[in-house]
């Protein structure tokens with residue numbers, strides 16, 4: 681087996697001096713694949729994503745048996761090392777580009793600035809040309825015009841394309857996308873997913889796709905981690921989701937609306953306190 685890009689064993693993250701355990705004993709590996717992390721609000725999905733980037737607030741207490749990116753021990757990596765990893769080797773795409781783009785800088789300049797940061801020796805002209813090429817790669821028509829616009833002049837979908845362009849221009853090996861399409865309407869969402877899919881496959885990236893939308897994850901990802909109350913309760917191939925054995929996953933699946941044979945009422949998920957500790961032998 682080839683070495684995983686990311687290898688996490690027994691990750692624990694707590695707040696409030698250790699009283700609030702946001703992530704409890706999470707283990708997984710990421711290869712060149714699309715790995716979904718799904719779970720309800722507060723289950724710890726984003727905390728796992730941010731822990732990999734070491735972007736948790738200083739109040740977070742973090743420990744793990746192992747937290748590696750290739751051979752690099754992320755737990756021991758200092759801020760200087762992380763500056764060479766963040767953005768450059770592991771990219772992060774967040775829900776709303778509005779908060780990630782600089783409002784007073786033109787789109788083309790922002791993408792060029794990212795490129796310049798990673799390739800300081802390349803000429804200004806070539807750098808800007810790279811930014812335009814990247815806008816084209818994320819299927820923005822008329823990249824020269826769009827490059828001259830400010831973030832408030834573009835739509836949410838286009839903003840998300842720009843964010844993807846900005847992340848990919850550094851040629852990362854891993855992309856963490858935290859609810860990247862939640863702020864978009866359905867048709868634009870599908871376009872962005874198709875774009876991500878194509879870029880991830882073509883560039884052989886490892887993608888961690890965080891979402892609360894089980895249907896979306898099922899269709900988009902190769903493998904799915906299901907999180908509940910800070911734990912991974914189950915890991916499944918996306919195509920095997922219907923064979924889920926953990927009652928939480930089964931409950932999530934049962935509470936999804938379907939167009940064919942819609943039930944009169946969707947069942948309400950009944951949470952069993954035992955799920956807080958019991959992994960029902962479903963974790964692989």
Ligand SMILES: Nc1ncnc2c1ncn2[C@@H]1O[C@H](COP(=O)(O)OP(=O)(O)OP(=O)(O)O)[C@@H](O)[C@H]1O
Nearest residue numbers: 695702719720721722723724725726727728737892
């Ligand atoms: N800075 C913080 N201080 C204290 N508790 C925090 C902090 N950040 C997150 N938490 C808590 O950690 C738990 C996990 O939060 P997290 O944001 O990872 O969940 P999530 O599954 O990503 O939820 P959502 O889908 O709503 O983003 C939650 O109970 C949250 O309140």
